[in-house]
Amino acid sequence: MSEHVHRPSEQSGPSTIVDVAKAAGVSVATVSRALRGLDRVSPQTRARVERIAAELNYVASPTATSLASGRTRIVGVVVPFPARWYFAAMVSAIGRALRERGYQVLLFDLERDVFDTRLRLTGSMLWKRVDGVISINIPMTEAELELLAGLHVPVISLGYRLPGRATVAIDDRAAAGTATEHVLSLGHREVAYIGVGRDGADLIQTPLDRLAGFRAALADRGIPVREDWLLPSDWTAEDARDLARTLLADPDDRPTAVVCGSDEMAFGVFMAALEHGLSVPADLSIVGIDDHYLAEVFSLTTVRQDVEAQGEHAVALLLEELAEPGRATRDRDRILPTELVIRSSTALVGDADTPAS
Amino acid sequence: MSEHVHRPSEQSGPSTIVDVAKAAGVSVATVSRALRGLDRVSPQTRARVERIAAELNYVASPTATSLASGRTRIVGVVVPFPARWYFAAMVSAIGRALRERGYQVLLFDLERDVFDTRLRLTGSMLWKRVDGVISINIPMTEAELELLAGLHVPVISLGYRLPGRATVAIDDRAAAGTATEHVLSLGHREVAYIGVGRDGADLIQTPLDRLAGFRAALADRGIPVREDWLLPSDWTAEDARDLARTLLADPDDRPTAVVCGSDEMAFGVFMAALEHGLSVPADLSIVGIDDHYLAEVFSLTTVRQDVEAQGEHAVALLLEELAEPGRATRDRDRILPTELVIRSSTALVGDADTPAS
DNA sequence: CTGAAAGCGCTTACAG
DNA sequence: CTGAAAGCGCTTACAG
Known part of the structure; x- marks a missing residue:
């Protein structure tokens, strides 16, 4: 085994920058510059280095690059419920946007245990591991933000508005207002709301804002609110079905x-209606918010939010901040528009053209 | 600003192992050993080092640790459609299992562009970046597996069986058989199947196996198959609704x-039935496979697969392989059980106790 | 039980 | 345009 065998196409073997430098007859510094497209490298040298690097199947060790440069090209994406559609779709959108720009995503799952885990996150999980963080619908306290600042990791909040910080979100109040006004415009006056935040969720803005939007829409038309029809929920389909x-x-x-x-x-309300022999929308109109990927199949009228666009924006903000610290914080609070999507779960009140039970 | 101010609790400042060593009056080697719980460190020394590290808010730079040790403690999770429930739930389960063992997950989204992206993955995305890979429902060729082997990154295939390699999956054939036998046992003889793989999906085992399970169940009872009721689909709810x-x-x-x-x-079939004024299950029985998180709400009878358990197993296999190369490959092919969950989308054939239209 | 030193594989001023 | 050298912050034999 001591014979020196030449194996140039060694199964994508671990060739290092030194190997490339030797083979190309230049210094490692030159290889580094040439491959990263920096200037001050002659075209010929660059071409040769590139060719040899390709031949040697060279790929720079990201770990070494990170240590030397101080940047990891990884962004942490923090999520409370990664298996739920909204979050999964958002992570996917963020990942796509990030990948296009040469970044990767490290997934942080808060596992519902929001507070505890967030603290652990800060200390050992983020330090020197990610260049930045995008947090999705997570209520952050000022103290925590300062901790992150101390770690020098910029954070973009998605879905949860942080006063004075870089935020990407929709106007939840307006979205709920649109949904509510839609059924009001159809003549409905007896309308209930499901989705009041439960105890402990009082830090989450979305439930608060959407409820506020509902109330405001009724108020705008001078319609009194049936307080007993404002139903607190944990926001799962099961719970909503039970409530309905x-x-x-x-x-x-x-x-x-x-x-x-x-x-x-x-969806849960829809099933409860069916169970009661009510037909939708003849006997009951139902409107949602989000435009879940199954909403079309269930013909649900809803107010659409553009998850893709929000992910894109969050990534853009973060990378701006990375390129020029302080930048993203200047023009904060990007609020993206929502849009009413009318399908067939809503109809004029009392419009029983579908045979009711 | 040149005054030397003592700021011991410097906002989680970047203290290094050298800082800790100095403060503790020991060498960095000792700090390293003490903090990682290695032996050959006196209890007193270890205690002091630990105390000082805590005071200094020291967290080892993962990037430096990786470079020095050659291990990143990151595993790549490769997914074709990260926003779909099955994949999101699986990623979440894997992440949870990994985190418990001190690993993190780097998410690789194939974005449907399976072949192209997989190639890119191999070269520059995985090299020296992850200790191992878990791929979810991805058909890998022998050539690609060899490439990964050349990169020295072990891979566990989840959902897609790789002959002779470490695989975690359910028995799709049996699952579909269970679902089919269930409706047969209820007396149904006119039964259709939706979910034949479409062109290009012939590499994916799941559609093939589930179809085979359907056919086998009918064959077992000597019931002829209506070939025109074997419907090819792209496996989305929309498409299934249209077909139905x-x-x-x-x-x-x-x-x-x-x-x-x-x-x-x-779900798609369910909606198509409603549109046709058919009631489920009085006029039509529907059975699915997976136990999607919304299946309970829609009262769908299904064959449950345990996503959590599969993620757990995949992680366990990967870490075994990491600890002792070659180990996981030995006892390959872990097939986890599935289970029939009877809800109310299936009933005895012709059992019109629910008023049919 | 502990320390000095080499090494992991890059990047980055600094010279030239 | 290019190279020598220091440095990023750890881990790991090797001595003692």
Whole structure:
């Protein structure tokens, strides 16, 4: 085994920058410059280095590059419920945008245990590991933000507005207002709302804002709010279904329309209606918010938010901040538009052209 | 600004192992050993080092650790459609299992562009960046596996069986068999199947195996297969709904039960049935496979696969392989069980106790 | 049990 | 335009 065998095409072997430098007859510094496209390298030298690097199957060790440069080209994406559609779609959109720019995503799952895990995150998980962070719908305190600042990792908040910080979000209040006004414009006056935040969720803005949007829409038309029809939920489809079962039980006192804080909850209400033999939209109009990937299949009228665009924007902001610290913080709070998508879960009140039970 | 100010609790400042060593009056080697829990460090020394490290807010730079040790403690998770429930749930499960063991997940999104992207993956994205890879439902060729081997990154295949390699999966054939046998046992004889793989998907095992399971179940009972009721689909809920609209259009020639290759497709069939005024399960039984997170809400009878357990197993296998190369490859092919979950989308054939239209 | 030193594989001023 | 050398912050034999 001591014979020196030449194996140039060694199964993508671990060739280093030194190997390339030797083979090209230049210094490692030159290889580094040539391959990274820096100037001050003669075209001929660059071409040769590139060719030899390709032949040797050279790929710079990201770990060494990171240590030397102080940048990892990795961004941490922090998520509370990675398996839920909204978050999964957002992570996917962010990943796509990041990849195009040569970055990768390290996934941080808060596993519902928001506070504890966030603290652990800060200390040992982010330090020198990511260039920046995008947090999705996570209520951050000022103290935590300062900690992150101390670690020198810029953070973009997506979905959760941080006053004075770089944020990308939709106007939840307006979105809920649009959804509500839609059913009001169809003549509905007996309308319930599912999606009031439960205890402990009072830090989360989305439920608060959407509820506010609902109330405001009613107020705008001078319609009184049935407080007992403002239903607190954990925002799962199951819970919404259970709530709706009760809500719709009494034929003599039930709403003609239900506004849901999310499409998933709307799915639950839809099933509860079917169970009660009510047809949608003849007997009950249902409107959601989000435009969940199954909303079209279930013909759900909803207010669409553009997850893709939000991910894109968050990435753009973060990279601006990375390129020029302080930049993204200047023009903060990018609010992206939402849009009413009318499908067939809503109809004019009392419009029983579909045979009701 | 040239005054030397003592700031021991400097906002989680970048203190290095050298700082700790100096403060503790020992060498960096000792700090390293003490903090990593290696032996050959006196209890007193270790205690002091630990205390001082804590005071200095020291966290080892993962990038430096990786370069020195050759291990990143990061595993790449490769996924074709990260926003779809199955994949998102799997990534989440894997992440949880990994985190418990001190690893993190770097997300690789194939973005449908399977072949191209996989090649790029191999070269520059994985090299020296991850200790191992878990690929979810991705058909890998022998050539690609060899490339990965050349990079020295072990790979566990999840959902896609690699002959002779470490694989974690369910028995798709058996799962579909269970689903099919369930409706057969309810007396159904006119049963359709939605979820035959489309062109280009012939490499993906799941559609093939589930279809085979469907056929086998019918064969076991000597029931002939209606070939025109074996519907190719792209496996989205929309597509399944569209297919079912046609399938269910003719009252004189339509199935009494539909077996779906996935729950998402079952949702689509469910909606098509409603559109046709059919009630489920009185007029049509529907059974899915997966136990999608919305399956319970839609009362869908299905064959459950345990995503959590599969993620766990994949992680366990990978870490075994990391600890002892060659180990995981020995006892390959871990097939996890599936389980029939009967809800109310299936009923005895012709059992019209629910008022049919 | 502990330390000095080499090494991991790059990048980055600094010279020339 | 190019090279020699220091440095990034750890880990790992090797001595003692």
